[in-house]
Amino acid sequence: MINNAKKIVRYIVQWLKKYIKKTQSNGFVIGISGGIDSAVASMLVAMTKYPTFTLEMPILEKNPNFLSEQHVNFLKSRFLNVHHLKKDLSSLFTSFIHTMNDNITEKKNKPLALANAKSRIRMLTLYYYANIENYLVVGTGNKVEDFGVGFFTKYGDGGVDIHPIADLTKSEIRFLAKELNIIDGIQKAEPTDGLWEDQRSDEDQLEATYEELEWAMKIAEKKEKNFHETFKGREYDILKKYQYLHKKNEHKIRPIPICEIPNIFKK
Secondary structure, eight states, X not given: OTTTHHHHHHHHHHHHHHHHHHHTOOEEEEEOOSSHHHHHHHHHHHTTOSOEEEEEOOOSOSSOXXXXXXXXHHHHTTOTXXXXXXXXXXXHHHHHHHHHOOOOTTOTTHHHHHHHHHHHHHHHHHHHHHHHHTEEEBOOOOHIIIIISOOSOTTTTTOOSBOTTTTSOHHHHHHHHHHTXXXXXXXXXXXXXXXXXXXXXHHHHHXXXXXXXXXXXXXXXXXXXXXXXXXXHHHXXXXXXXXXXXXXXXHHHSOOOOOOOOHHHHO
């Protein structure tokens, strides 16, 4: 991977150029979080030389994320095609909560529903600007998140037009980050989706590291049925966790099911 980092960067940039020409779009819009995935994805998009609109969308943030600001400055110092906007969506999210006014504070899944609502409000914002400028919304998910454990919000951060880094694992994205000289603070930052008030990390939510899940994904792709006889202890627990998350979130990963009506019924 280290030797191929330059080739992968060039390949993704060319892929983006071909796709934007094919769709006859004018540029790209991408959400910036201060995390390594969005940093790498936005850098690759900026390298196309097409107009690149980076968007910060804080929602009730107690601790400002200076890494996203540093990354934007990093991009703008290198690319004239990068334009940036910061939109605080706190009032929009608060208005949504007041509008619901459902009095179901004791429901177990309400915190998750509100976290997902934040992600979906950000998606609406990205598409608002994308529609105005005829831009493409760029996804920032990696392979394990998008196709392994489904660690994203359906029609939230999963609602995008293109996925430039979704065939790369977190480890591979870290190699690209080094190749692209992404600022050190982002490369070392603990991954988090930033949707929870307690600032829980991705590892807290997944109960496993990305490296562990990458390993489990490779094992699962081999379709080894008797892994419980081969792996013990932590490895066994990680494989079970991966299987559980993959099955639970499979509805996110697969295309939307269509009820196909038999032709005989249509005659």
